Amino acid sequence: MALDRILRRVIGRSFPKLRRLPIAIRWGLDTDDLLLYTVETGTHVIRVNDALRPASRMVLEGGIAHELCHIDADMAMGRYRRTLAWERYGRLLWFRTREERATELRVIELGYGPHLLAFVRFARGIGYSFTREHGLLYPEIAQLTRRTRR
Numbered sequence: 001m002a003l004d005r006i007l008r009r010v011i012g013r014s015f016p017k018l019r020r021l022p023i024a025i026r027w028g029l030d031t032d033d034l035l036l037y038t039v040e041t042g043t044h045v046i047r048v049n050d051a052l053r054p055a056s057r058m059v060l061e062g063g064i065a066h067e068l069c070h071i072d073a074d075m076a077m078g079r080y081r082r083t084l085a086w087e088r089y090g091r092l093l094w095f096r097t098r099e100e101r102a103t104e105l106r107v108i109e110l111g112y113g114p115h116l117l118a119f120v121r122f123a124r125g126i127g128y129s130f131t132r133e134h135g136l137l138y139p140e141i142a143q144l145t146r147r148t149r150r
Helices: 003-014 057-075 079-091 093-109 113-125 138-149
Strands: 023-027 035-040 043-048
Touching: 003 023, 003 057, 023 057, 035 057, 043 057, 057 093, 057 113, 079 093, 093 113, 093 138, 113 138
Parallel strands: 023 043
Antiparallel strands: 035 043
16 A cells, blocks of 8 residues: 555544645555654645654554654644744754653553554564653553553
8 A cells, every 4th residue: 555545644634634635655664663644835744764664554554554653743834833833843852752652552542542542563673662752651551552452
């Protein structure tokens, strides 16, 4: 399944406020991140590391849902607050940690907990490791996912 089809599917299923927002997704990321989003000439662009090419649709949906939660949260802020948040995210570890953990809680609330677990398992399998700075730890994701399924 093509990245764009996965993106549109996740937006359609869980992000109604983002349906009319210009969002693009592309392979090719020249950092150690697996996914990240930026804004380029008015378009929100999610970049996906080539290391994720062999990943399943479920894995990709977990990562894409995470990035869409960032975009959704950013769109809820005004321009000044968003600029300030981006500056703090880049400079302050405690802020970045808080934002990543809040983002993953939202991913789980939206029903993508199993997808997030699959993403973390896949990433670990290709040599990535996660700390609190990256978001929730695997046991936290698993526990919260079990709770939301009940």
